[in-house]
Amino acid sequence: MGKTVIISNRLPVQLQIDGDTITAIPSVGGLATGMKSVHSGGDSLWIGWSGLTDEEIPEGLAPKIDQALKKHGSSKVNLTEADVDGFYYGFSNRTIWPLFHYFLEYTEFELESWNTYVAVNQKFADAILEKSEDDDTIWVHDYQLMLVPQMVRQQRPNISIGFFLHIPFPSFEIFRTLPWREKILEGLLGSDLIGFHTYNYERHFLSSVRRLLGLEVSFNEIYKDDRVIKVDSFPMGIDYKKFSDAAKEHDEKKENQQSELQQRLNTHKESDPDAKFILSIDRLDYTKGIAKRLNGFEYFLNKYPQYKEKVRLIILAVPSRSNVPQYQLLKKEVDELVGRINGELSTVSWTPIWYFYRSMPFDNLIDLYTSSDIALLTPIRDGMNLVAKEYIATRTDRTGVLILSEMAGSANEMNESLLINPNNFEQIADSLYEAINMPVEEQKSRNRFLQKRLERYNVEKWANDFMRSLIDQKERIHTKVSRKLTASVQNRVVDQYTKAKKRLLFLDYDGTLAGFHNDPQKAMPDEKLYQLLDAISTQKNTDLYLISGRDKDTFTKWFLHKKYNMIVEHGVWISKDGEEFRLLENVKNDWMEKIRPVLESFVDRSPGTFIEEKNYSLAWHYRNTDPDFGNKRATELTTVLTSLIANDDLTVLSGNKVLEIKSSGVNKGRAAMRMLTEDEYDFVFAIGDDWTDEFMFQELPESAVTVKVGLQKTHAKYYLENTQKVRELLEKFAGAE
Numbered sequence: 001m002g003k004t005v006i007i008s009n010r011l012p013v014q015l016q017i018d019g020d021t022i023t024a025i026p027s028v029g030g031l032a033t034g035m036k037s038v039h040s041g042g043d044s045l046w047i048g049w050s051g052l053t054d055e056e057i058p059e060g061l062a063p064k065i066d067q068a069l070k071k072h073g074s075s076k077v078n079l080t081e082a083d084v085d086g087f088y089y090g091f092s093n094r095t096i097w098p099l100f101h102y103f104l105e106y107t108e109f110e111l112e113s114w115n116t117y118v119a120v121n122q123k124f125a126d127a128i129l130e131k132s133e134d135d136d137t138i139w140v141h142d143y144q145l146m147l148v149p150q151m152v153r154q155q156r157p158n159i160s161i162g163f164f165l166h167i168p169f170p171s172f173e174i175f176r177t178l179p180w181r182e183k184i185l186e187g188l189l190g191s192d193l194i195g196f197h198t199y200n201y202e203r204h205f206l207s208s209v210r211r212l213l214g215l216e217v218s219f220n221e222i223y224k225d226d227r228v229i230k231v232d233s234f235p236m237g238i239d240y241k242k243f244s245d246a247a248k249e250h251d252e253k254k255e256n257q258q259s260e261l262q263q264r265l266n267t268h269k270e271s272d273p274d275a276k277f278i279l280s281i282d283r284l285d286y287t288k289g290i291a292k293r294l295n296g297f298e299y300f301l302n303k304y305p306q307y308k309e310k311v312r313l314i315i316l317a318v319p320s321r322s323n324v325p326q327y328q329l330l331k332k333e334v335d336e337l338v339g340r341i342n343g344e345l346s347t348v349s350w351t352p353i354w355y356f357y358r359s360m361p362f363d364n365l366i367d368l369y370t371s372s373d374i375a376l377l378t379p380i381r382d383g384m385n386l387v388a389k390e391y392i393a394t395r396t397d398r399t400g401v402l403i404l405s406e407m408a409g410s411a412n413e414m415n416e417s418l419l420i421n422p423n424n425f426e427q428i429a430d431s432l433y434e435a436i437n438m439p440v441e442e443q444k445s446r447n448r449f450l451q452k453r454l455e456r457y458n459v460e461k462w463a464n465d466f467m468r469s470l471i472d473q474k475e476r477i478h479t480k481v482s483r484k485l486t487a488s489v490q491n492r493v494v495d496q497y498t499k500a501k502k503r504l505l506f507l508d509y510d511g512t513l514a515g516f517h518n519d520p521q522k523a524m525p526d527e528k529l530y531q532l533l534d535a536i537s538t539q540k541n542t543d544l545y546l547i548s549g550r551d552k553d554t555f556t557k558w559f560l561h562k563k564y565n566m567i568v569e570h571g572v573w574i575s576k577d578g579e580e581f582r583l584l585e586n587v588k589n590d591w592m593e594k595i596r597p598v599l600e601s602f603v604d605r606s607p608g609t610f611i612e613e614k615n616y617s618l619a620w621h622y623r624n625t626d627p628d629f630g631n632k633r634a635t636e637l638t639t640v641l642t643s644l645i646a647n648d649d650l651t652v653l654s655g656n657k658v659l660e661i662k663s664s665g666v667n668k669g670r671a672a673m674r675m676l677t678e679d680e681y682d683f684v685f686a687i688g689d690d691w692t693d694e695f696m697f698q699e700l701p702e703s704a705v706t707v708k709v710g711l712q713k714t715h716a717k718y719y720l721e722n723t724q725k726v727r728e729l730l731e732k733f734a735g736a737e
């Protein structure tokens with residue numbers, strides 16, 4: 001087992017140069033703080049950007065920088081100033097960040113910054129390729145590097161790649177506005193496992209994959225070419241022990257050991273027995289709802305004036321992305337708002353808001369967490385929000401109330417906190433009132449639940465879960481690969497084919513010999529296919545059957561003149577050697593009058609769907625409608641039909657984006673078995689792509705070579721990826737004697 005390679009834009013430390021001295025300062029932000037604990041524990045290398053551009057690194061200092069990073073198990077990707085401008089300040093933080101947080105009005109679509117994003121992602125991918133071996137596990141992080149998985153996959157098809165998105169994945173309606181939306185999805189799909197903080201983000205992602213790439217998604221697996229990509233949610237935790245231990249240590253400190261900040265906090269706390277601190281900590285980012293928080297707090301003081309001179313709001317905002325204009329505007333807005341509220345409400349002995357605009361050492365963060373009675377976190381949209389979890393972890397005596405926006409990913413797991421809508425000032429004010437007046441016993445009982453959960457599902461568990469899932473995925477892919485009809489297995493099969501005295505072949509049509517088309521009538525055979533089928537069907541001792549759910553009129557038009565053997569409508573009709581179709585089964589169709597109006601009512605209510613009428617069956621196609629909607633309607637229709645046909649000898653078959661109602665007992669398996677008994681065959685082959693072909697795979701004897709097209713679950717012995725591969729195999733049959 002190789003090492004783990006972590007790749008993110010931010011490294012755990014940011015370097016600063018002062019003359020000849022290099023200082024490493026810890027990075028802020030959920031990704032770096034969370035992954036740091038994972039990284040420090042094991043055999044891993046962290047690749048990322050040092051925070052310095054090539055232009056900022058004086059000549060000769062590069063080796064020192066590499067050494068400084070090596071101490072933190074890290075290695076840097078070199079970025080020029082122009083790279084950082086287009087990739088970081090540009091596409092990452094002016095396009096993806098606002099868009100994925102639903103700030104469409106802040107989102108810029110600039111071709112130039114997209115191009116830089118692609119080029120810089122390639123730099124990261126190259127760094128991975130240089131530093132990793134085939135048996136390493138690659139873990140790519142976050143929205144800055146969404147193209148990296150595919151770039152690495154192209155060069156190292158067998159390496160294991162996981163991707164985790166630390167921010168929300170927006171709904172399809174938002175994501176679809178991005179001009180490069182398909183490229184982003186394809187980039188991500190280079191991974192074996194894609195992780196999100198919450199099920200909602202996962203759901204949005206799968207919906208975009210289905211709608212924009214038209215890929216088959218089954219539960220949380222995506223089928224793409226010969227690969228299966230798993231998508232799952234893993235809510236990120238914190239290093240619980242680190243925070244709770246630090247808080248315990250903090251509690252034990254004597255007064256003279258306390259920090260200056262702590263002493264100041266004590267003085268204010270002691271000034272009034274009812275004095276309360278409300279705390280908020282975040283990067284200065286418009287997604288964090290800082291202005292809404294300030295307005296909400298002002299509204300609270302006016303609604304409940306008895307708390308004036310008693311309650312203080314401490315806002316710690318860390319400078320972030322200050323080259324991006326929206327962040328500069330936000331800084332101005334927050335400065336002014338704090339100034340105005342303090343100006344209007346302060347008294348000689350009381351300033352309602354304490355505002356710190358800077359980063360703080362860990363010990364001071366702990367001072368703030370442990371001294372605050374309430375944490376007020378009001379993001380308008382937040383992938384997770386780890387600050388909420390850190391606050392709870394530091395409450396050693398279990399007092400303290402967390403007020404948390406329901407728009408934060410962490411709200412899903414922190415139901416015992418007071419959840420608010422950050423746009424509702426009334427609710428913010430009332431929650432503050434409730435928090436201030438919450439009995440200590442209630443605080444403790446709420447926090448007991450929260451702490452238990454956070455302690456159990458900590459960041460280590462989160463990372464282990466992700467890694468285990470990635471390894472499982474790799475193993476599953478291995479077992480799949482063992483069933484793949486590889487070149488060597490194909491050679492064996494062709495050898496059997498050549499040596500056989502009498503061969504029987506069943507070839508499904510749609511999805512096997514030909515690809516799907518929105519209009520089934522347009523999926524007609526091409527000249528190459530005719531040639532291929534001609535070559536096989538005219539071979540000595542070879543009985544070839546096209547076996548399909550199609551209606552007989554279409555196959556008559558397409559194939560009768562070719563004299564291929566055909567079984568259509570799932571086994572109702574048969575034609576041999578160019579004869580007209582005759583009934584293979586004694587079936588009825590008088591039930592159609594009853595069922596057709598039901599299907600019609602579904603067509604009326606489901607735009608894009610249509611009915612295909614065959615002689616002995618009715619099919620309802622839903623390929624051309626929205627995939628989620630189509631699946632929902634299909635489930636609905638199945639339920640309606642199942643109760644309607646209970647007393648008839650009918651069955652509802654679920655094919656590839658089609659439901660078909662037909663006589664039960666008639667299926668491709670039964671038809672194939674009838675043909676099998678007509679002669680002494682020593683080579684039997686069946687190939688097909690959907691559920692209706694499974695009847696053949698199940699019923700044909702064990703010695704038959706059965707092949708599924710696609711990676712879904714199957715009874716077939718082997719699988720092939722797509723119609724192109726099917727043709728390549730048939731070419732080999734055609735070339736055999």
Ligand code: ADP
Binds near residue numbers: 281316384390
């Ligand atoms: P985001 O990832 O959007 O920045 P999170 O709340 O998930 O938001 O993570 C923020 C992380 O940054 C937390 O781990 C927090 O402790 C750390 N952090 C926030 N503010 C500061 C600060 N002023 N100084 C040091 N670390 C900070």
Ligand code: G6P
Binds near residue numbers: 028029321
């Ligand atoms: C969020 C993002 C991270 C990012 C962090 C800090 O947590 O998900 O990818 O590193 O914010 O932002 P910055 O732009 O300073 O890296």
